[in-house]
Amino acid sequence: MRRTGVAALLAALCAAPATAAPPPAWKANCQVCHQADGQGLAGQFPRLAGRAATIATKPAGRAYLAAVVTNGLAGRITVDGTPIIGVMPSFATLSDRDLAAALSHAARGGTAAPFKPAEIAAARTTPMKNSAMTELRARLVADGTIP
Numbered sequence: 001m002r003r004t005g006v007a008a009l010l011a012a013l014c015a016a017p018a019t020a021a022p023p024p025a026w027k028a029n030c031q032v033c034h035q036a037d038g039q040g041l042a043g044q045f046p047r048l049a050g051r052a053a054t055i056a057t058k059p060a061g062r063a064y065l066a067a068v069v070t071n072g073l074a075g076r077i078t079v080d081g082t083p084i085i086g087v088m089p090s091f092a093t094l095s096d097r098d099l100a101a102a103l104s105h106a107a108r109g110g111t112a113a114p115f116k117p118a119e120i121a122a123a124r125t126t127p128m129k130n131s132a133m134t135e136l137r138a139r140l141v142a143d144g145t146i147p
């Protein structure tokens, strides 16, 4: 009987769905604002879940996401029809690997490939002022890259 119980427990554990536990870099650096699943907080922190997955399907979108984490972003944006006037600091002090892992978590669930550390390294070679970030974002909203 005990054996059966253990076997049943093992079977149940093996059948459990794979957990989508956030990577440590996300938990330590992003979750406090964007929340565990990237769902954000309306009017305060933009939802990334579902949105980053779309943005990351286009090369320009991927470069934008890498630029956000290496430069930060401040000012007024509109997400899900709600304005957000916020400040996201730069996370340039984190490693390429950690930033790639954090962005991959934000962009999961769609068809976009996970981020490679090289994509973060590429963003670092072109530091951008906030005015340039704001212009870039507006362009990507206009052409449909950013929902």
Ligand code: HEC
Pocket: 026, 029, 030, 031, 032, 033, 034, 044, 045, 046, 048, 052, 065, 068, 069, 073, 074, 075, 076, 077, 079, 084, 085, 086, 087, 088, 089, 091, 099, 102, 103, 106, 137, 146
């Ligand atoms: C202190 C809170 C805070 C933390 C921590 C934070 N963010 Fe943000 N993030 C924001 C805010 C606020 C914005 C919107 C900025 C604005 O209003 O211009 C934003 C914007 C973004 C955007 C752009 C969204 C868009 O629609 O253009 C991405 C991508 C992003 N964050 C990813 C991350 C990742 C990845 C991390 C962790 C490495 C992180 N954020 C950590 C507050 C935060």
